[in-house]
Amino acid sequence: MKKLAIPNQRQVIDRRGLAEAIGAIHAEQGDKGRKAIVALLRDALEGGRAELAKRLEAKPSAGHDCCAGHAFLVDQIVRLLHDHVVERVYPPGNRSSGERLSIMAVGGYGRAEMAPHSDVDIAFLTPTRRAPWCEQVIEAMLYFLWDLGLKVGHSSRTPDDVVRMAKEDLTIRTALLEGRYVWGDQELYEEVRRRFWADVAHGSEREFLTEKLEERNARHKRMGDTRYVVEPNVKDGKGGLRDLHTLYWIGKYIHKVRVAAELVDVGLFTAKEYRSFRRAEGFMLAVRCHLHTITNRPEDRLTFDLQRQVAERMNFADRTGKSAVERFMQFYFLQAKRVGSLTGVFLAHIDEQFAQKRARRGFLAGFKARPRDHKGYRVFGGRIAAPSDDWFRKDPVRLIEIFQIAEADGFEIHPETMRQADRDSGLIKAEVQNDPRANALFLDLLAGRNDPETVLRWMNEAGVFGKFVPDFGKVNAQMQFDMYHHYTVDEHTIRAIGLLAKIEQGELVEDHPRSTRLIHRIASRRALYVAVLLHDIAKGRGGDHSVLGGEVAERLCPRFGLTDGETGLVAWLVRQHLLMSATAFKRDLTDPKTIEDFVGEVQSLERLRNLLILTAVDIRAVGPGVWNSWKRQLLGNLYDAAQERLRLGHMRHGRDQMVAAKKTAVAAVLGYQAGLIEKFTKVFTDAYWIAEPEDVIERNLVQYAQVRGRNGKLSVHCEFYPARGATLVSVIAADHPGLFYRIAGGIHLAGANIIDARIHTTRNGWAVDNFLVQDPLGKPFREDGQLVRIEKSIADALANRIELAPQLARRPLPRSRAKAFEVQPRAIFDNSASNRFTVIEVNARDRPALLNRLARSLFESQLVVHSAHITAYGERAADTFYVTDLLGQKITAPDRLAAIENALLEAASDQRQAELEEA
Template identity: 45%
Template sequence: MSKIKGQRAIIHRKAIIARLDELSAEDLPKNKRRMKALEIFKQVLASGRAEVRARFDAHGDGTATVRENCLLIDQLVRLVHDYACDREFPQGVRTAGETMSLVAVGGYGRGELSPHSDIDLLFLLPYKRMPYHEQVVEFILYMLWDMGLKVGHSTRSAEDCVRNAKADLTVRTALLEMRWLWGDQALFEDLRTRYRAEIITGTAEAFVESKLAERDSRHSSMGDSRYVLEPNVKEGKGGLRDLHTLYWIAKYVYRVENVAELAEKGIISRPAARRFAKAQAFLWAVRCHLHYLTDRPEDRLTFDVQPEIAVRMHYADRACSRGVERFMKHYFLIAKDVGDLTRLFCAVTEETFKTKPRRLQLGRLFSRRTIVGGFQLEGGRLDVCAQNQFETDPVGMIRLFHTALEHGVDIHPHALDLVHRNLKRIDAGMRNDPAANRLFVEMLTSRKNPEVALRHMNEAGVLGRFIPDFGRVVAQMQYDMYHVYTVDEHTVQALGILHAIERGDLKDEAPTSSEVIHQVVSRRALFVAVFCHDIAKGRGGDHSTLGAEVVMKLGPRFGLTDEETESAAWLVREHLSMSRVAFKRDIDDSKTISDFVALVQSPERLRLLLCLTVADIRAVGPTVWNAWKAGLLRELYSRALEVMTGGLSGTARAARIKAAQDALRSELFKLSWPPEDIEAHIARGYSTYWTTFDTPIHLRHARLVREAEAVRAPLTVEPRVDSHRAVTEIIVYTGDHPGLFSQIAGAMAVSGANIVDAKIITLANGMALDTFCIQDSDGGAFDSPAKLAKLATCVEQVLSGRTRLDRELAARKGKLPSRAHVFKVPPRVLVDNMPSRSHTVVEVNGRDRPGLLYDITNAMTNVGLQISSAHISTYGERVVDVFYVKDVFGHKIEHGRKLDQIKAALLAALEDPAAKAAAKTGDGTKAAE
C-alpha cells in the first residue's frame, strides 16, 4: 500500500503538540483549559477534513480518501490520548495494571474511513478496569464526541475479547480487523496471538459458513438483486460489504493482510486481484461522493443524488444516453464483477475444505465424478474436463450452460472463471455457428426455466458477447421511478414469468394468459420476442421499431423459420400496443375494439401478444401487476377474440354479461337476499359494468349500494386496504353531477392521498359508483384509520360545498417527495377524435404531484367538458391520464378553437406550482430592480 503523501497538510502532529504545550503553560482553571483544548482539536479535525475533501474533489480517488480520513482520526485519537495521560491525569509511575492499549477495530481497524463513517475503538486493558482507566477512557470519549465524531467503543481485557469473540460473530469479525493504534503494544500483541490461537484455529470452516449465511440474509433483506435502480453501495448485493466478506474470509482462512497477498500465494489469479481492487476503488469513490454530497452517512444511491454524482465522476451525456445512465451502468457492471469474484473465491475456499465438503454448503455434492455432456461433475457442479477446453472448443461455453439447465445442476465457479478468461473467443464465427445457436435457442425455449440459464450466461458475460445487441442493454438502467430493474434483468425476469405462466404457476394472477399460452402455435417466436422486446432500448428512436429490426436479423441466425421470424418481429414492434389500448382507451367503445382487431388481425397473434404483455408488465416490478390490469387485459382479449371469430353480433359478450349476473345472483341468494332485491340491483348496472369487474367486486358493490339505499345516505365512502399492491381502494357512492370526479380528486389531495388509478361508473339510477386506488406521499397504502376518517370527512365536506378546495390545496401544492424533483417530464396534451365514434379522447402527460388530477379535471369542468370515463395511469413520477369527454350538449368536440382552448387550459393545469411561484418571484424581483 503506497504511503500517503503530504500527511502534515492533513494533520501536523508536532505543531498541534506545540499548541497544546502553550495551553498547558497558561494558568487556567481545569474546565476552561479543557474547553480550549477541545477547540484546538475541533480546529484540527475541521482543517484536516477540509484538506482531505479538497484532495478528493481534485482527484476523486475514494481509496486514497478513506485512508487519509483514517490517518486524520488516528493522529487525533493519539493526540487526545496523550493529552489525557500527560496533562489531565499525569502519573509519575504507572503500574502494570494501569497500562492500556488503544485498538482500532471494524472498518476503522481495516484502515478505511468514509467521510461520515463511525469510529470503532477498543480500549484494551491488562485484566480489570482501574479508576485510572475509567478517567482516561471517559476523557477520550467525551472529547471525541464533543468534536462531533460518532464513536463505537468497548473497554475489555484480552480474556473478555476472546470470550465474546467465541460467542458473537460480530465481535469475532470486528476483532479480525484489529489494528494497534496507540498505548501499550505488548497488550495488543498478546490479544492478537490469543485470537489466532484460540479463535481462528480449527474454526475457519464454521466462520466461512456463518459469513456466507450472513451475506445471503443481508442480500435477501436488500432485495436479493444487484440490479435494483437505487442500490445500497455498502450493504446491497455487489456492494462494499460483499468485498469485505471476501476480505474477512481471506484473512481468517489464509492469514493474509490483503487480497493482493492471495494472488502472491497463488490462491487466486492476479487478474482477479486486480478486479477486486478496481471494484473496491470505484465503490469507495461512489460512497465518498455520497457522504460529501448528502453531508451524512448515506449509503443509498437514490435517484436524487445519481445525476450529481455522475457529473462529479465525469460521466457526460452522449447522443443516445444520459451521463447518469452511463454512470449507473458502470455501477451495475462493477456489482456484477463483485458477484463473479464471490463465486470464484467460494470455489477456492471450498477446495480448502475438501476433506469435509458437506458442512460447507456451497453446492450439492456427488459421491463420485461423472461426465455429463462433455463436462465433469465436481462436487455436484459442472466443471471442465481440461484447463484448455474452451480454447479448443469455444462452443463449449454455450454447451456448458445448456448442459447445466438440462440436468438441473449448478456450474462450478472454476468453470465460470475459465469462461470469463475465454470470452474473447466468442467472435463472429462462433456467433454464426449453427450448433451454438441451436443450443442457445433450446435454452431460451426450454420447458425448464430459461431464466436460470440466461441469468447465469448474463452474469458470466457470455450472453452479451454471443448476442451483441443484448450486450448493449446489459446493466442499462431506465432512469425513472417506474422501472425497478435494469433492462437486462427485466428481460431475464420476463422470461422466467413467461415460463411460470406456461407451468400454470400464475393461474390466479393471470388466468387468461395461463390458459391461452397452451394454444399458441408459434411458441419459439413468443420466447424470442420476450427476449428481444427491449433489446433496442437506449439507442434513440422507438425501441419497439428498432427491436423488430434486430429480430429480423437474429431470426435466421437462430434457425427460426421465416414465419416465426416475422411473428417475433411483429410482437416486438407491437409489444406495448395491448397495454396501451387496455389501460389508456375505453374498451367499451366499439371503435376501440375494431381498431385493435385491425392491428392484431389474427387469434394467434392476439394470444401471443397477451402472453408477452403479461410477462412484460409483471417483470417491471413486484407491485406493478394487479387484478385491475389483469381484468382490463382479459376483457380486451375477450372482445377482440369475439370480433375475430365472428362474434360481431355481441352474442358472446351478452353471454359473459349474463354469466356475471348469474354469478352475482347465486352469491346474493346465498346471503338470503329477496329475489326482488336481487333483480332490482342487477337492473342498476349497464352492460359495461358487468364486464368491467369480477364477482367479488360485484358482491362488494351490491352490499354497499343496498346499505346506502336502505338509509338513503347521500354519500357513502368505503375503504379497503390492499397490502399486496400497497394501495388503498376507495369506493365513493353518491349522486352523479358535473364536476363530481374533480371534487373527489380534490378532496383526496387535501387529505394527503395520491390517486394512482381510478374507474368511473354511473349506474342506471343516476348514482355514481367511482373507485379510486390511492397511496400516501411515500408510495405506501393509505391505511391509517385517522387518515381514512379524515378522507371520508373531507369528501363529504367538499361535495356539500363546506370546503373551499382552492384554498385547501394551495398549501399542499408543490410538496413532492424529494426524489421526484429530479425527474423532468415535459407536459403534453393530445386531443384526438379518431379513437371513438362518440367521444373526444384527451390524453394528458406530466410529472405527478399532489393535487394534479384535481387540477386536470377541474380545468376540464371549467371549459365545459363532461367526463364519461377516465383511465388514470401512474408510471413512477410520470402520469398518463386519458379521458373520454363530451361537450355540455353531449357531442364530440371538433371545433378548432375549442380544441385549442382545451389544450391551453390543460397545459396550464400541468404547470408545476413551485416553478410557477418561482417565476412570479423572479418577475417581481425584476420589476423591483
Template identity: 45%
Template sequence: MLSARAAAPLAPPKPHTIPNKRAIISRRKLSGELEALVAEHGTGDKLRPALIACLRRTLADGREEVRKRFEAGGSGEDCVRENCYLADRLIGSLADFTVLHIFPTANPTSGEVFDISATGGYGRGELAPASDIDLLFLLPYKRTPRVEQVVEYMLYILWDLGLKVGHAVRSVDECIRQSKADVTIRTAILESRYLWGPGKLFAELRKRFDKDVVIGTGPEFVEAKLAERDNRHLKMGDSRYVLEPNLKDGKGGLRDLQTLFWIAKYLYRVEGVDELVGKKVLMPEEAQRFAKAQNFLWTARCHLHYLTGRLEDRMTFDVQTSIGARMGYTDHAGTKGVERFMKHYFLVAKDVGDLTRIFCAALEAESKRPPKFNLLRLATVARRKDVDGFVVDGERLNARDERQFKDKPIDMIRLFHTAQINDIDVHPNALRSITRSLTAIGPKLRSDPEANRLFLDILTGMKDPEITLRRMNEAGVMARFIPDFGRVVAQMQYDMYHVYTVDEHTLFALGILHKIAAGDLVDELPLSSEVIHKVVSKRALYVAVLLHDIAKGRGGDHSVLGARVAEKLCPRLGLTAEETETVAWLVRWHLAMSHTAFKRDLEDEKTVRDFVALVQSPERLRLLLVLTVADIRAVGPQRWNNWKAALLRELYNRSEEVMSGGMTVEGRGRRIQAAQAALRDELTDFDDAAYEHHKTLGYPAYWLAFDTETLAHQARILRGAERDKRELTVDTRIDRNRAVTEVTIYASDHHGLFSRLAGAFAASGADIVDARIFTMTNGMALDVFSVQDAGAGGAFESGDKLAKLSVMIERVLSGQLKPLQELATRKTSHASRTRVFHVPPRVLIDNAASTTHTVIEVNGRDRPGLLYDLTRALSNLTLQISSAKISTFGEKAIDVFYVKDVFGLKVTHDGKLAKIRERLLHALADPSGEAPPPAPVKRARTKAAEEEEPA
C-alpha cells in the same frame, strides 16, 4: 487447510503513502498547541472548552484538506486512507494529552497501562468522510479507576467534536472469550489495528487470537460470514442490479469485498488481497479487478457522503446524476451521463460477484470439501467424471484444459447447455477460462448453426432458462454471442418505475415465463397459466421475451427498433419465417395490451375492436397476454397487482368475445337483456314495481359496466337514497381481488363534480386508479371510483381512513373545504423524490379512439393533487368527463379522459382543441414554477397515439 492451518504471525500492514501528511494534520504542531493551552489555562474547568475548540479546528482543517484533494481528482482509496490518518493522529494526540496532563501518574501500575486499537472499517485503515470510528480500549485484566477516567474523558471529548464513535472496553481474556462465542466480535478482533499505547497488550491479543480462536475454526467462520452475506443480500433485494443500490450493503457492494477480505485474512493470514496472488488463490488480473472495484465503490461512497453531508450508503436517484458528474461521466452519444455512470457501477458489481465465485471455488479446491460456498444452489448431478466433453470437478462442470475454449469456441455455448440439462453448476475455473477466451466468440461462431441450436435449446427447452442465461450473462458470453443483448447489459433506465437494469429485467421475465409454463403460478396468474398451454408458437414466445427490450437506450422507439433486431436475429437462431414474423410482431407491439388495458375505456366497443384489429388472431392474443404479464411482473416488486390483472383479464375476455362474433349490435342488446335478467334474479328483496323503476334509471352503457353483484349493490344504494331523500350517498367496499377500495358516490349531477371529487380523494391520501362516471335518467350522478392508499399502495382499508374519506367528500361537495388549500399543506416524500426527474408534459388528443367521445391522454410528472388540477381545467372548459383511466409509473403520471362537449358531442373545433391543450399543459406545470414548454397546436388525431409506456 480450513481446519488445521497453523497461524503464521501477521506481518504489519503495508504503509499507505500519503503525500504531504502535515497538510492534513501535524501531530507536532497539535501537541505544541495543546501544551500552550495547559500553560494558559492549567488543567481546570477553563481547559476543556479551549481543548475542544483546538481539536475541532484541527479536525475541520484536516477534513477540508482531504476533501479538497479528493474533489480535485483524488481517488476513493486515497480519501479513506487520508481520513483514517487524520483520525489516527487526532486520537493519538488526545490520548497522549489525557494521560500526561489530565490524569497524570509518575509510575503507572500494570493495571493502569492499556492499549487502544481501531476496529471495523477504521481497523482496516478505511474511513469514509461520514463513517463511524470504532475503538477498542484493551485492558490487561481488570478495570481500574484511572483507566476508566481516561477512557471516559477521551470518549466525551470525541463525542463533543461531533465524531460518531463506537467503543468497547475489554481485557484480552474477555476479547478471546467473546470472539469465540460471537462471530461479529471475532471479525472485529480479526481486523483490529494497533493505534496507541505500549503495544504489549495488543501483541498478546493477536497472538492469543491466532492460537485460541483461529486455528481449527476456518469452516465455521467462512460459513458464518457467507450466511451473514446471504441474509444481507435478501434484505437488500437479492440482486446487484437494483436501480437505487446500497454501495455498502447491497449485493456487489463494498461489504461483499470486505467479506472476501475477512475470509482471506482468517484463512491465509494475509493483510491484503494482493497477497492472495502469491498463494495461488487469485490471478494477478483478478487481484487487479478487486482493487479497481474497491476503488470505484469507495470513490462513489465518498462523493455520496460529501454530497449528502451525512452517513449515507443508498445511492438514490436524486444523487446519482451529481455523483456521476463529479466522477466525470458526461452525456455522450445519446446516453445520459448518469446512465453511463450507473452502467459502470453495475459492471463493477458484476465483477464483485465474479471474484466471490472464484475465491470460494479456490477454498473448495484446497479443502477438498463438497461445495458450501457457491452462490447458486446446486442440484444433484450424476457422479460421472466426464459429461459431454467436460470434466466433473467437485460436482461442478469444468473444462478439460485451459485451451479448450480457445481451440473450440462452440464449447463455451455447449458448456452451459450441458450444465443446464444435467442440473449441474459451472466451475469457476471454467468461467475463468471463458473470460480469457471471449475474443474467440466472433462472426464465425455467431453464424454456426449448431451453436445457435444449442443457444435456442437453452432458451426454449424444458429447463428453466433464467439460471443458465444469467450464468452466461455473468460470464460475458451473452454479450459476445448476441451483441445486441450486450448493448443492454447493465443498462439502467433513469426513472422511479423500473427497479432493475434492462438485462436483469429480461432474465427475470424469462424466469417468470418458465414458471407460468410449469404451472408454478396458477393461483397467482390463473389466466396466463391456462392460455399458455394453448399457445402453438412457444419458441417464438420465449425469443420474444428475450428480445422485447433489446433496443432500449438507442434513442428511438425501442419497440420499433427491437422488431428490426428480431427480424435479423431470429433466422440466425434457427427460427422459421413464420416464427420470425411472430417474434417481430410481439416485440413491436409488446406494450399494446397494457396500453389498451390501463389507458383506455374497455366499455367502449371501439377500444376493444381497435385492439382486436391489431391483434387479429387468438394465437397472437394468447402470446401477447403471457408476454405482457411476464414483462410487468419482472419490472420489480409491487409492480404487478390484482388491479392490473383484472384489467388485462377483462381486455382478453372481451377481445376473445369479439373474435368469436359476440359483440355485434344485436349481441350487445342481448348482453344488456341478460345482465338485467341476472340482476332481477339477484334482487330478491325488490318487488316487480321497484325493479322496473330501477331499470328505467340506467342508460344502456350502464348495464354492461359492472358485474351482477355490483349492479345489485348499486341498486340498493339508489333505492336507499331515494327512500331517505338523501342528496349525497357515499358507499365504500374493499375489493381485495383487485387490491382497491371501490367508492360509490350517488349525488346530484352538476358541472365540475368529478374535479371536486378528485380533490377530495387527493386531500384524503387516496389515489384514483379508475373512474366510471354515469349520469342516470333522473339527473343524478352515479360515480364509481377505484382507489388505493397513496402511501402504502393496495386497498384503502383502515376504518379511520375510510371515515375520513367520507367526511372529506361531504365537506368538499358542500363547499365547507377547498381542495386547493388542503392540498397545499400536503407534502409527500414521493413528491420530493420525483423532482429529480424531468417528465416532458404532453397532451395527446384522439378523436378516432372512440365513436362517441374525444379521448385526451395527459402525461406528466406525478405529484399530489395533479388529477384535481387536470379535471378542474377540463371542467373550466365546460367539458363533460364520462370516464377516466388513471395510471402512475414511478414519477410519471399517465391519465386518460373520455370527454364530450356541453352538447354531448365530440370536440372537433381546432380552436377548442388548442385551448384544451394549453390549459392542460398549464395544469401539468409544477406549482413551484416549472413552466410547460411551448408546443404547436395539435389537431385531433386520426388514430390512437403510440406512447411508449414504461413496462
C-alpha cells in the same frame, strides 16, 4: 485493505505542529485550556476534511486514497489526544504493570477505510479490569472525541475479555479481525493479536465461514436480494462494499492474510481477478465518499436524487441515447456484477479447500472419487467442468454448449470453469455468433425446460451472454432513470424469461391463470421466449426502443434459426409489446371502438395469445408489487373481448342483447332484490349497464334505492373489493357541475390514490360514480376506520366544508424522490379512439391530487368527463379522460383544443404546484 501512503501528509494534518500548539495552550492555561484545545483540533479536523474533499474533487474516482486519508486524519487526532491526556491531564507517575493502555482501530477504521462521516470504531486495550488510571484516560479521550463531533463506537477490554467475547459474538470477532494498532502500548496490542489467532480463530474457520455467509444472505434479503435494484446501497447492498469485505474477512480468517493482495498468493484469486477486486472496491469507495460529502452525513444509499449529483461529481457525461446518470449507474452495476462473479469463484474455492481437508482427514482419506465423463465434460458432485484449460480455445462454441448442458441436465458449473469462460469469452467473434450449432444450443438454453433464468444469469455473469448476443451486451447493467423500473434492463429481461418458464411449468397459475392455459396453445414456444429476450433489447439507443427492437429482431431471429413466420411474429411482438397494457390501462374497454382498434392491430388469435403472455411477464418483471389483480383483470377483459371479436369476426351480441344479458346476470346476483332492475331499468343508461360488472351494478342499485328511498341527496359507500385488489368507492349524488373534481379531491385528501374511475349520469339527473382506490403503496384500504375516513372526506368536499385547493397542496408527495426526475407535461388529444368521445391523455409528474387539478381544469373548460383511467409509472402519471362538450359532442375546433391543452398543462405543471403550496 492495502496500506496506502498519504501524499503531502502535513497538508491534511500537521501532528507535530498541533502537538506543540497543544503543549503551549496547556502550559499557559493548564486544565482551563481544554476548550481552546478542542477548538484547535476541530479546526484541524475540518481543515483535513476540506483538503481531502479537494483531493477527491481533483481525482473523483480515487476512493482508496480518500478513505485512507480520512483514516490517517483520525489516527493523528487520536494520537494527539492520547499524548495530551497521558502526558498532561493524567500523567502516570510511577505506573503499575496494570496501568498500560493500547488503542486499536477496528471495523472499517481498522481497515483504514473511512468515508468522510464514517464511525470511529476504537477498542481500548488494558491488561486488567478496573485500572483507575486507564479508566480516567479512556474517559478523557472519549469526551474530547465527542466534543469534536465524531461518532465513536468504543469498547474497553482486557486480552481475556477479547478472547471470551470474540468466541461468543461474530460481530466482535469480525471487528477484531481487522484490528489495527493506532497508538499506546504496542506490546499489549501484539498480545491481543496473538491470542486472537491462537485462541479464537484456530479451529473455528469452517464455523466462521458458515456464519459469515448466513449473515451475508440475511443482509441481501433485507436489501432486495439482487445487485440490480436501481437505488442500491453502496455499503450493504448485494454486490456492494460489504460483499468485498466478506471475501477479505473469510480469506484473512482462513489463510491469515494481512492484506487483500495476499488472496492471490493463497490461490483464491488470480492476479487479474485481484485487479478487478481493487477496481470495484476503489470505485464504490469513491461513490460512498461522494455520498457522504454531498449529504454531509453517513449516507450509503444511492437514491435517485443523489445519483445525478454523484454522476456529475465523477465526470460522467451525456451520450447519444444515454444520460450521464444512466452511464454512471451502468458502470456501477458492472462493478456490482463483477463483485458477484468474484464472490462465486472465491467461495467455491474456499469450499473446495475445506472439502479437500475433510477428505484427507476422514475415513476415506486414501480414496479419491473420480469424476465421470458427460458429453466430453467432467461431472463431479453435481458440477460440470471443462476437462482442460484450453477446452474453450479449441472450440469456442463450447462456451455456449456448457451452459446449455447445465440447464438441460441440472448441473452447476464449476467455479474454475466459470473463471475459464470469463477469461475466454473474448473468443466469441462473428464466426461463433453465426455458427448454426451455437445458435441452436443457445435457443435450447433460452427456452429450456428446467431453469433457464438461473443459467442465463450465470452466462451473463461470465460475460458469455453479451459476447454471443452483442445487442444484449449493450443493455448489460443498464438502468432506466425512473421510479417505475426496479432493475437493470438485463436483469429485468432475465427475470421475465424466468417468469415465462414458471408459467409454462404451471407454478404461477393463481396469479396468471389465462397465461398458464394459453402458453400450451401457442404455435411456437421458442418464438415467445425469443420475443421476451428481445422486447427491451434496444433501450438506451435513442428513439423508440420498440421500433428499434423490431429491427434487431428481424436481424437476430434468422441467426437463431427461427423460420420466417416465427421471425415475423417475434418482430411484431417486440414492436407492439406495450400495446396491450396501454390499451387495457389507458382506454375504456366498454367502448366498442377501443376493441376494434386493438383487434385491427393484433389481427390474429396467435398474436393475441403471445401478446398477453409477453405483457404479463414484462409487467411482473418490472419489480415487486407492480403486478396486481387489478391489472390482471383489465388485461383479461381486453383479451376476452378481443378474442371474441377475432374468433367470430364480430361482437357476439348487439347493444340491446348485451344490456339484456347483463340485467339477467345482475338479477341472479341480487336474488330477492331482483325487482330493483325493473324498477330502475329506465333510469340507468345502456352505457352504464354495459360498462359496469355485475357485482358493482348490484351494489349500485341497492345504494341508489336507499338514497332515493330516504329522499337523500348524497350517498358515499366504501368497501374492500378483493376482485380488483383495491377499494371500491361508490358515490351517488344529484349531478351538478364540478362533482367529479370535488370527489377526486376528497379521495386524495383522505390519503387515497384513484386507479380507475367510471362516471355515469342517470336519465333523471343523478350521478352514479364508481372509483377504485389504493393507498400510496398500491394496497387496498380494508380497515373500518380508513373506509369511514374516505367517506367523510368526500362528503365534506361535496358539501364545501373544506377548501380543497390549499389543503391538497399541503399534502406531501408520498414519494418525494420524484422531484429528482424531469417529467415534461404533455396533453394528447385523440378523436379517432372513440366514436362518441374525445380522448385526452395527460402525462405529468405524479404528485398530490394531480387528478383533482386536471378534473377541475376540464370542468372549467366546460367539458363533461364520462370516464377516467389512471395509470402510474413510478414518478410519471398517465391520466386518460373520455370527454364531450356540454352538448355531448366531440371537441374538434383547433382553437378550443389549444385552449384546453394550455389549461391542462398549467394544471399539471410544477410551477402551478409551487404556487398552490405557497398559497
